[in-house]
Amino acid sequence: MNFGEHLIKLEHVSFAYASAEKAPAILQDVNLTIRRGEWVAIAGTNGSGKSTLAKLIAMLTPATSGELSFNIPEQPPIQLVFQNPDTQVIGETVYEDVCFGMENYGIAEPEIHLRAQTALQKVGLEALADRPVAELSGGQKQLLAIASCLCMNPPALLFDEATSMLDPRSRHNIIQVAQELHREGKTIIWITQWMDELAWAERVVALDQGKVAYNGSTLDFFYQTDEHNQSFCDRLGFAPPYTVQVALSLVNKGFKLDSLPVTPAELGKIVSVHL
Numbered sequence: 001m002n003f004g005e006h007l008i009k010l011e012h013v014s015f016a017y018a019s020a021e022k023a024p025a026i027l028q029d030v031n032l033t034i035r036r037g038e039w040v041a042i043a044g045t046n047g048s049g050k051s052t053l054a055k056l057i058a059m060l061t062p063a064t065s066g067e068l069s070f071n072i073p074e075q076p077p078i079q080l081v082f083q084n085p086d087t088q089v090i091g092e093t094v095y096e097d098v099c100f101g102m103e104n105y106g107i108a109e110p111e112i113h114l115r116a117q118t119a120l121q122k123v124g125l126e127a128l129a130d131r132p133v134a135e136l137s138g139g140q141k142q143l144l145a146i147a148s149c150l151c152m153n154p155p156a157l158l159f160d161e162a163t164s165m166l167d168p169r170s171r172h173n174i175i176q177v178a179q180e181l182h183r184e185g186k187t188i189i190w191i192t193q194w195m196d197e198l199a200w201a202e203r204v205v206a207l208d209q210g211k212v213a214y215n216g217s218t219l220d221f222f223y224q225t226d227e228h229n230q231s232f233c234d235r236l237g238f239a240p241p242y243t244v245q246v247a248l249s250l251v252n253k254g255f256k257l258d259s260l261p262v263t264p265a266e267l268g269k270i271v272s273v274h275l
């Protein structure tokens with residue numbers, strides 16, 4: 001797949017907290033390019049530096065050394081969806097909340113209304129516009145957080161473990177909304193510890209103790225093995241998603257699969273050829 005020009009580029013970027021001078025840097029010599037329209041997943045164990053990298057990419061904190069360049073004329077360039085939607089909710093009602101950021105940006109009233117309606121529709125919350133935010137479920141609050149981001153019309157959205165507090169149905173909803181936004185051309189940066197969520201990404205960047213341990217295709221992350229028959233996913237200490245486990249088990253039993261799946265739908269298609 002061909003992506004547009006680079007949106008964000010990190011060259012030899014390191015980050016250390018001033019308060020932890022003697023400890024190793026949280027991010028070490030990170031080189032990374034994110035292109036316009038791409039879906040990049042950033043994975044890694046607890047403490048590997050994912051959220052720190054998110055803060056740098058979102059310009060919330062400066063790097064200690066190295067260079068970050070942004071090729072984003074739009075304002076605001078990136079919007080973030082955090083793990084806990086309660087940290088992002090400000091308004092009393094759904095409608096008020098979704099309008100808050102736009103008011104702060106000085107967007108004119110008729111435009112605010114139009115954007116709010118469009119964004120709420122996109123995440124399926126239009127019927128709840130007058131509902132107090134306090135009465136929303138966690139999943140609905142997360143959809144509201146996404147709607148608030150969309151109102152600002154950023155070219156890129158960064159989801160920092162945005163599904164980790166949600167039940168499977170709400171998780172599915174959020175992923176579907178993100179997929180739709182990606183189809184519309186938004187750049188998606190998806191931070192996660194859920195290996196099955198990597199399936200939607202075009203590229204996986206895996207962090208290990210602050211360093212980029214892998215930067216490549218999702219397929220290779222799960223299926224390319226070293227001399228010890230360990231994939232990148234195995235080496236980072238994660239269990240591969242169920243789809244990959246089933247495919248590997250079929251291959252081990254002697255099935256010749258035409259291609260290797262990362263999503264359940266791909267697995268279904270491949271297996272149906274053998275029926």
Ligand SMILES: Nc1ncnc2c1ncn2[C@@H]1O[C@H](COP(=O)(O)OP(=O)(O)OP(=O)(O)O)[C@@H](O)[C@H]1O
Binds near residue numbers: 026044046052
């Ligand atoms: N304010 C701080 N001062 C010093 N060290 C910090 C601070 N905030 C985070 N750290 C350390 O930075 C490291 C990376 O944290 P970060 O939150 O980026 O990791 P993460 O991969 O997002 O982890 P998780 O999956 O648990 O959210 C951790 O070792 C953490 O303890």
